[in-house]
Amino acid sequence: MNLNDQIFLAINNLSLLNIGILNFFCIFVALFSPYIYALGLVIVYLSNRKKQALCAFYVALIGLSINFLIGLFYYHPRPFVEGLGNLLIPHAKDSSFPSDHATLAFAISFGFWYAKEKTISIISFIFAIITGYARIFVGVHFPFDIVGSFFVAIVALTLLNAFVAYFSKVSDFLIKLQIRIFNMF
Structure with a gap:
């Protein structure tokens, strides 16, 4: 058994303790973290930090494109496909590496850091770690899938930085478009 399997089982086997609040929390985060991040982006966007929210969105979009x-x-099989651990949520038997949920989470965190939103970045980074842990806990990812997502998010941020002038123009256009649309009503 390799290190990835051992760490996975150490985390995933905690679900066998049937600690109701822990199981519920990890299942909730594993399932709904993308919606929480989407809501967070909308809230930041609507709170007059449009460019910061768009920056985080772009890093996430780049990261998820890299994952694709x-x-x-x-292809790397998920733990339950290999007969490892306890699966707490239904999931497709697609590739586990890297985790889309964790990539989204880390990418948004790094995007906010890049946009100088330090507090939001720190909070979202902590939630990204929790998201990764939850995905392992519920049995759909190995730890190295989460680590891989961390590095994908770094590459995504690096690509954003390389093309920041382009993304800045896109942001300006989208913000102006949004203002015009809202002014019509």
């Missing part, structure tokens, strides 16, 4: 490309060329 990785998925085209590399």
